[in-house]
Amino acid sequence: MPSSDLAAPARDRVTVVTIARRAGVASSTVSRALNGDPRISAATRERIAAIAVELGYMPDALARTLSGGRSGLIGLVLGPVENPFYVAMLEEVVAQAAARGLRPLILHLGAQAIEAETMRALQQYRVDGCLVTSARLSSDIADLCGRRGVPVVMLNRVTRLRASSVSCDNLGGAAEMARFLLGQGHRRFALVGADTASSTALEREQGFSQALAAAGLQPLRLSGGNSSWLGGYAAGERMAALPPAERPDAVFAVSDIMALGVMDALRRHGLRVPEDVSVAGFDDIAESARPTYALTTVSQPLVPMVRRGLDLLLARIQEPDLPDEVTLLRGRLTLRASTRERPPAA
Amino acid sequence: MPSSDLAAPARDRVTVVTIARRAGVASSTVSRALNGDPRISAATRERIAAIAVELGYMPDALARTLSGGRSGLIGLVLGPVENPFYVAMLEEVVAQAAARGLRPLILHLGAQAIEAETMRALQQYRVDGCLVTSARLSSDIADLCGRRGVPVVMLNRVTRLRASSVSCDNLGGAAEMARFLLGQGHRRFALVGADTASSTALEREQGFSQALAAAGLQPLRLSGGNSSWLGGYAAGERMAALPPAERPDAVFAVSDIMALGVMDALRRHGLRVPEDVSVAGFDDIAESARPTYALTTVSQPLVPMVRRGLDLLLARIQEPDLPDEVTLLRGRLTLRASTRERPPAA
DNA sequence: CGGAATCGTGCACACGTATGCGCAAAACTT
DNA sequence: AAGTTTTGCGCATACGTGTGCACGATTCCG
Missing domain, CATH: 3.40.50.2300 (Response regulator)
Structure with a gap:
């Protein structure tokens, strides 16, 4: 049935094969050249790099993941966003994760219970690690992650479960x-x-x-x-x-x-x-x-907390058998006008 | 170098091959059976389904995507979250997306400009579509998406760019x-x-x-x-x-x-x-x-707005050549105590 | 100048799923 | 009972990338 034949030629991706053909080399050489493999000569590397730039090549993160690498995705389980503190934390996590080349995948958000759909997503997308700020039902998440070897870091929660945590004192x-x-x-x-x-x-x-x-x-x-x-x-x-x-x-x-x-x-x-x-x-x-x-x-020292959380997570992504670690950061008293000296006696 | 040989056997995934071996059939049969292909006999289908449940099989979303399907990921570009309205919208989007089996990938969040990293992520992860609520630099996003055939829906923004939009009147x-x-x-x-x-x-x-x-x-x-x-x-x-x-x-x-x-x-x-x-x-x-x-x-009719936005997006994911559409939803006057009748004359 | 070490590259396969095609067996037709 | 259709499944391959291994070419050493 050649009915939808016209739909096919729409978008052809630029892959390593495209570049390989153009450069007259094998696709594996392209892969190695772009990843800085020292075995490839400088001349070939530069030639391939030039073609890659010219064609606007972007490696497919999914294929890369499938081939045994990391996905670069970190699952986010967020607490009730009616509390602005969690929004600020989300903002900070997104910013710092991006700076480290990680992409936040929202698994859950809100105060209500975590649905089965969330657990499925956690398994289907190869999340490298999980950041959890919600306490409700976090045990399920931690349990599932533990069984599948996905490291978990709790932010602003201390837990007795198998997971590392970063929290304010x-x-x-x-x-x-x-x-x-x-x-x-x-x-x-x-x-x-x-x-x-x-x-x-x-x-x-x-x-x-x-x-x-x-x-x-x-x-x-x-x-x-x-x-x-x-x-x-x-x-x-x-x-x-x-x-x-x-x-x-x-x-x-x-x-x-x-x-x-x-x-x-x-x-x-x-x-x-x-x-x-x-x-x-x-x-x-x-x-x-x-x-x-x-x-x-x-x-709360939000920026250092998130930084430390990502440090812990990344360390465990690279070395899954590191022991759990609990970090406590001191908060700082911020004095404003809502409190006032009282006269010593009434 | 057999140094890190012990790291390998840690976690072996349950794949279609695992199930195929266990059931004594080919992996293609497993794939078809689980996807409800009518050519597979009911007996075989049930047998395979039982084994899948027993082993806790979950299809790998990445591999599925690579093989030509949709990724199930939608990119989110969010505006300044200091405005609680955007937070509420995020919450609603996450909830409704989950109900439709979509996973929100945060591409950007906040008032500042969209970094190059965001654009890269958009291309590397095969986002099926994009939901944009931020106006700042949304033109870049829309442009890139347009060239790569990724449908875009603007929420709460009307734009002259090539994209559909849902907005309040x-x-x-x-x-x-x-x-x-x-x-x-x-x-x-x-x-x-x-x-x-x-x-x-x-x-x-x-x-x-x-x-x-x-x-x-x-x-x-x-x-x-x-x-x-x-x-x-x-x-x-x-x-x-x-x-x-x-x-x-x-x-x-x-x-x-x-x-x-x-x-x-x-x-x-x-x-x-x-x-x-x-x-x-x-x-x-x-x-x-x-x-x-x-x-x-x-x-603002938040729930219908998000619903309509996802409708538009999903329609364009399945049928990429649909023309752009602009939806306007009427808001409703909500009267509270901050306004009051004035005496007719001074 | 011959053998060994080194360098640069290609071949083949793996990751996990989906699918076109073909093939054997069963069911149906005449 | 022989031919034709249908049924049920396997083989092979594609998707895009990474990597172990091997092979030809070059360089070095004796």
């Missing part, structure tokens, strides 16, 4: 924030956590509480749902509803996005930040730097 | 907003636009201005940089600095993210929204629904 950062607030004269604290207990959130709660306990204090625990603006807002409303005598004079939320919700709720109910209540967060997302928020927070 | 939506505000009794308007003139922003400005002109009015044009919160904030500050007599009583910003900046600036300078000034936007991002903003806006 959540415990230390939260503790440092607690000590800072204590030093400012605050004595009545609220701690806003998230219901969906991620390792990150738990560590921050713990670090904050422990530092307060060292000063003989205990925070009022408020939780308002998941780690989102709305969750923080709900917690803030609950706090604003307290009788003034019981109301804390400093709030620490385990994520900036929640802290912003807390601030908005407090202000909406007539409380001033920082005059009446100091508010602090963790992450340092872009929104926190807005003059209307000016949130005091613990800045 | 920006002109009509902005005009409808203008008529609504007029109907509420507003007479002094401000229009907040962006410096970096995207087609989207320009159309919205135009639609708003034209509808006002039809009522014999002209808006005060304010621009405060690019389409970001900070840009809106700057415009809001300029507006708040005006003497009360000259100050508009309604502002329309060409994007929600700018409108939120405007609101924050106005409130920070003591103006009440909507009591003193009504504020309206365009996009309907999640933040606009927060009780603290409650922004009146034009909702």
